Amino acid sequence: MLSHDMLDAWAHLGSPVHQLDARVKLVCALVLVVAILATPVAANVLQAVYAAVLVAIAAASRLPAAWVLRRMAILAPFLVLGTVAVMFLPSAEAISLWISVGGKCVLALLGSVLLAGTTTSADLLRAAHALHVPRTLTALSGFALAYIAVLAEEAGRMITAMRSRGGVRGLGRRLRVGVSMLATLMARTAERADRIALAMVARGYRGTMPALAQERVPAAQWAVVGGVVALTGALTWLGVSA
Amino acid sequence: MEARRSERPEPTVAEEFARARELSLGGLFIALGVVIPVAFHALGGGKLGSVLLPMYLPVLACAMLVSAPTAAAVGLLTPVLSSALTGMPPIMPFLPIMVAELVVMATLASLLHRRLRLHPVLAVVLALLSGRVVLGLVAALLMTALPAGMREGLPPIMRTPLAYVAAATVTALPGLALQIVAVPAVVALVERRRGAARGRQV
Numbered sequence: 465m466l467s468h469d470m471l472d473a474w475a476h477l478g479s480p481v482h483q484l485d486a487r488v489k490l491v492c493a494l495v496l497v498v499a500i501l502a503t504p505v506a507a508n509v510l511q512a513v514y515a516a517v518l519v520a521i522a523a524a525s526r527l528p529a530a531w532v533l534r535r536m537a538i539l540a541p542f543l544v545l546g547t548v549a550v551m552f553l554p555s556a557e558a559i560s561l562w563i564s565v566g567g568k569c570v571l572a573l574l575g576s577v578l579l580a581g582t583t584t585s586a587d588l589l590r591a592a593h594a595l596h597v598p599r600t601l602t603a604l605s606g607f608a609l610a611y612i613a614v615l616a617e618e619a620g621r622m623i624t625a626m627r628s629r630g631g632v633r634g635l636g637r638r639l640r641v642g643v644s645m646l647a648t649l650m651a652r653t654a655e656r657a658d659r660i661a662l663a664m665v666a667r668g669y670r671g672t673m674p675a676l677a678q679e680r681v682p683a684a685q686w687a688v689v690g691g692v693v694a695l696t697g698a699l700t701w702l703g704v705s706a
Numbered sequence: 707m708e709a710r711r712s713e714r715p716e717p718t719v720a721e722e723f724a725r726a727r728e729l730s731l732g733g734l735f736i737a738l739g740v741v742i743p744v745a746f747h748a749l750g751g752g753k754l755g756s757v758l759l760p761m762y763l764p765v766l767a768c769a770m771l772v773s774a775p776t777a778a779a780v781g782l783l784t785p786v787l788s789s790a791l792t793g794m795p796p797i798m799p800f801l802p803i804m805v806a807e808l809v810v811m812a813t814l815a816s817l818l819h820r821r822l823r824l825h826p827v828l829a830v831v832l833a834l835l836s837g838r839v840v841l842g843l844v845a846a847l848l849m850t851a852l853p854a855g856m857r858e859g860l861p862p863i864m865r866t867p868l869a870y871v872a873a874a875t876v877t878a879l880p881g882l883a884l885q886i887v888a889v890p891a892v893v894a895l896v897e898r899r900r901g902a903a904r905g906r907q908v
Binding site: 497501535536538539542569572573576580600601603604605606607608609610611612614615616619623643646647648649650651653654655656657658660661662664665669670 | 717719722723725726727729730731732733734735736737738740741742744745763764767771775776779780782783787789790791792793794796797884887888891892895896899900
């Protein structure tokens with residue numbers, strides 16, 4: 465799941481959504497997710513409107529449906545568990561509540577999947593920096609995004625090696641083996657961090673990561689932000705006043 | 707301004723290396739904070755996450771090795787990136803709770819171990835206790851500060867923050883024990899390996 469092609473796999477398509485500036489997409493996604501989470505519980509019609517908006521964006525982005533669904537599948541156990549629980553409490557209120565809570569989770573995740581699917585991680589970090597997110601946070605996120613796949617592969621190799629040496633039986637032994645594997649993985653990661661730091665200093669790191677200058681966002685693209693803010697504002701007002 | 711800037715002494719190579727190491731260590735342990743929970747979920751299903759608290763392990767271990775501001779940043783970014791990349795923890799209500807909990811725990815663990823030189827076991831225990839307090843405070847804050855519509859979407863047990871903390875603590879007892887055993891062991895292992903590497907360089 466956490467492979468090298470997980471990030472930026474479809475971020476280079478030429479759809480209208482892909483061509484929007486990363487700063488515009490980041491602001492729109494944040495506004496949409498906050499508005500979805502602020503939807504009142506009983507207002508499932510509003511959630512349907514948000515769902516229609518997000519599905520329209522997904523269609524315009526030309527991201528493969530299978531890829532989007534695979535990324536959304538992480539919510540499946542939570543949704544199944546909740547649905548089973550609601551089946552044992554078959555009141556109209558419980559069902560409405562569950563549709564609202566489950567719907568909010570699905571829509572918020574869909575919003576972030578669409579943002580991640582249509583923007584490269586480097587562009588997202590640059591956008592966050594341009595929107596005055598502290599440089600330490602963007603630098604740390606950059607490191608994390610670059611090394612997630614590397615560390616996932618290393619963890620996978622350790623698990624394969626453990627299985628090749630023969631299965632471990634008994635809960636106590638399995639726990640001991642698991643903890644020692646985790647400790648080794650973290651110690652190796654710390655050593656890798658030391659080597660990276662040495663390489664950074666050797667290449668002239670002087671306390672801050674270099675940042676490229678960014679072009680101005682075209683006025684027409686800010687209109688998209690205005691549209692999203694107006695739409696979510698109107699829907700939130702409708703939900704609150706109802 | 708220029709004159710004041712020129713008065714500041716140039717950082718030594720050792721200081722620059724220390725800063726670079728904070729950054730790389732923080733970034734890599736955030737990555738571990740995304741990878742380890744996925745492995746736990748793959749091995750034991752979704753329930754294992756709330757029982758063994760796998761995201762706490764790399765955050766607390768990293769906090770013992772870096773300064774308090776970097777530790778706070780690691781505590782903030784780990785659940786946010788994990789939620790964005792894997793959907794875990796869900797944005798509502800668990801992401802804000804975990805962010806507050808991990809920021810406080812990581813900052814405190816770093817201050818206690820690196821500034822006050824407390825034993826790692828004691829530092830982890832105090833950090834975990836502070837995490838439980840923050841859990842209750844954030845649950846109470848969510849129940850009072852959120853608009854009524856959003857509040858109804860929270861788990862019913864959160865309406866009584868004390869009961870919520872008690873239930874979460876009982877569920878996570880194996881995980882809390884795992885942190886107390888594993889985090890000091892990892893810190894000791896990293897420091898021992900670093901010492902050995904320094905010895906080889908000399």
